[in-house]
Amino acid sequence: MLAFTAGRLLTPTDAVEHPLVLVEQGRVLEISARSGQQAPAGISVTDFGDGVMAPGYVDLHIHGSAGYDVMDDTAEALPAIEQLLARHGVTSYFPTTVSAPMDTTLRALERLADAIEKREQNNNKKDDVKRRSLPLGIHLEGPFISHARRGVHPPENLLAPKLSTFEQFWQAARGRIRIMTIAPELEGAPEVIAEAARRGVCVSLGHSDADFEAAGRGIAAGARHATHTFNAMRPLDHRRPGILGAVLTDGRVSADIIADGVHLDPAIVKLFAEAKGPERTVLITDAISATGMPDGRYRLGRFEVDVRDGKCMADGKLAGSVLTMDRAVRNLARFAEWDLPQAIAAASRNPARAARIANKGVLTMGADADFVVLSAAGEVLRSFIGGVECSS
Numbered sequence: 223m224l225a226f227t228a229g230r231l232l233t234p235t236d237a238v239e240h241p242l243v244l245v246e247q248g249r250v251l252e253i254s255a256r257s258g259q260q261a262p263a264g265i266s267v268t269d270f271g272d273g274v275m276a277p278g279y280v281d282l283h284i285h286g287s288a289g290y291d292v293m294d295d296t297a298e299a300l301p302a303i304e305q306l307l308a309r310h311g312v313t314s315y316f317p318t319t320v321s322a323p324m325d326t327t328l329r330a331l332e333r334l335a336d337a338i339e340k341r342e343q344n345n346n347k348k349d350d351v352k353r354r355s356l357p358l359g360i361h362l363e364g365p366f367i368s369h370a371r372r373g374v375h376p377p378e379n380l381l382a383p384k385l386s387t388f389e390q391f392w393q394a395a396r397g398r399i400r401i402m403t404i405a406p407e408l409e410g411a412p413e414v415i416a417e418a419a420r421r422g423v424c425v426s427l428g429h430s431d432a433d434f435e436a437a438g439r440g441i442a443a444g445a446r447h448a449t450h451t452f453n454a455m456r457p458l459d460h461r462r463p464g465i466l467g468a469v470l471t472d473g474r475v476s477a478d479i480i481a482d483g484v485h486l487d488p489a490i491v492k493l494f495a496e497a498k499g500p501e502r503t504v505l506i507t508d509a510i511s512a513t514g515m516p517d518g519r520y521r522l523g524r525f526e527v528d529v530r531d532g533k534c535m536a537d538g539k540l541a542g543s544v545l546t547m548d549r550a551v552r553n554l555a556r557f558a559e560w561d562l563p564q565a566i567a568a569a570s571r572n573p574a575r576a577a578r579i580a581n582k583g584v585l586t587m588g589a590d591a592d593f594v595v596l597s598a599a600g601e602v603l604r605s606f607i608g609g610v611e612c613s614s
């Protein structure tokens with residue numbers, strides 16, 4: 223058994239002052255106020271001083287970090303990415319593909335499924351050290367997206383949604399696709415949305431030029447989330463509300479944003495946060511390989527991306543970000559004038575819920591002991607997965 227104490231614990235929405243947290247076999251056994259509870263005899267307590275314990279962050283949308291892309295065919299890629307993620311408080315994540323030639327995508331899905339399964343098997347071993355961010359499933363960002371709103375996804379690799387094509391991806395990924403971004407206005411999209419939702423995939427509307435009605439048909443078919451809201455979407459118009467009108471007003475739909483101060487003006491982040499509220503606002507990074515690296519030229523899919531001053535540009539368009547989740551949390555708190563627990567929930571509980579992952583994103587009894595220790599200002603000091611500290 224492991225025991226931890228800190229100045230404060232956030233579940234994320236409830237606060238426990240001077241908590242005592244007991245962890246057994248990677249799960250939270252008990253959380254109590256320290257004054258009322260002693261650690262069991264013979265158990266040493268790790269003391270985080272006046273640090274704040276909060277659930278580990280969950281990133282639904284990440285292409286890479288530390289010089290690597292999740293689609294890279296090299297054994298070093300995922301470990302390097304996962305180590306950097308953990309350092310920024312992300313204890314679990316969904317490696318995200320970009321549209322690519324069919325065989326490239328299928329091979330990447332197979333490799334990612336292998337990696338996820340390998341980590342799962344190791345996690346079940348008692349003596350395993352869980353020191354890097356855990357991949358929980360795959361986010362398939364293309365190819366069922368709109369030519370008009372493709373961002374930097376190569377036009378020649380976009381495909382019309384078809385059940386048979388989805389099935390090919392599903393087989394290659396051995397059912398590990400947990401999130402899929404799709405443009406609901408494309409012919410065939412409602413059928414693919416319905417089937418993916420039936421299989422438990424979080425279907426997310428994005429890279430879309432949909433009008434209000436087509437977005438509504440996507441939601442009716444089972445879509446329950448939206449991808450980098452405002453970016454790569456038909457803009458909001460007061461007489462033709464379009465996809466944004468649907469996403470921002472439908473209470474069934476959660477939505478994510480890139481709160482790096484580049485993709486969205488801070489005023490739009492505040493508007494978004496007020497529309498979706500503290501339960502349905504989700505933070506993502508959309509980070510690319512350049513994250514955690516010096517400015518320069520990097521790759522995203524087949525594009526060269528020019529990275530300078532926190533901005534990633536390819537082909538005259540924004541191409542992902544170099545945002546880290548700890549910074550996204552602090553930005554959301556500042557831009558939306560939210561308190562830290564609300565901003566933390568948007569990086570932990572809310573994404574876990576959107577992806578239908580139980581036992582993660584909260585720090586409560588029975589949940590996985592994936593947590594961060596934060597300074598009062600929200601900086602990540604330490605990260606733990608299953609009660610074991612991540613190496614930095």
Ligand SMILES: [Zn+2]
Pocket residue numbers: 363373429450454
């Ligand atoms: Zn995108």
